[in-house]
Amino acid sequence: MLASWNTTSTNPIKFTFYKESPGTWYIDLPDYPGPKGNLAMVAGTDDMLDFLAKGKNRVVVKMSEQPFAGALALDRVKVGEPGGGAYYKPLNHAIQSVWLCDVTLFALGKFPEHIYFQALE
Structure with a gap:
């Protein structure tokens, strides 16, 4: 596991995503043990x-379980679908x-609520 989120943590984490031809996005997780x-x-x-990404093929995204200025938000709706x-x-x-x-x-480490x-860059 790369990061362990804590609902009281105020320290966001960053992930890099990149886009390959013909347009598939991937998360950059070099330690991931499974297939690409x-x-x-x-x-x-x-x-x-x-x-x-605004037209770029790479974007760094800052994420947190706590709101922060300028952030977009996702709320969990369902877990464990087929x-x-x-x-x-x-x-x-x-x-x-x-x-x-x-x-x-x-x-x-979980599916946060x-x-x-x-986006940072």
């Missing part, structure tokens, strides 16, 4: 990354739904 395909961002997460993962509803964005796969458990995030 598991790191692909799909089902709304790719649309959110396109929005955050195929695992969790569904989130963006609170302040036009994208209707974002699915986060079980790699989230490797990266964050709320995720606040902002």
Whole structure:
């Protein structure tokens, strides 16, 4: 596990995402023990990354369980759908739904109830 989130922590963590041809987004997790395909961002997460990256093929995203100035927000809606993962509803964005796969458990240790995030670069 890379990071362990704590709902009282005020220290955001950062993740880098990159886009490969023909347009698939991946999270950069060099210590992830599974296949690269598991790191692909799909089902709304790719649309959110396109929005955050503003035309670039790489974006660093700051995330926290606590709100912070300028952050967008995701609220967890469902966990454990077929195929695992969790569904989130963006609170302040036009994208209707974002699915986060079980790699989230490797990266964050859980499916947080709320995720606040902002593109840094």
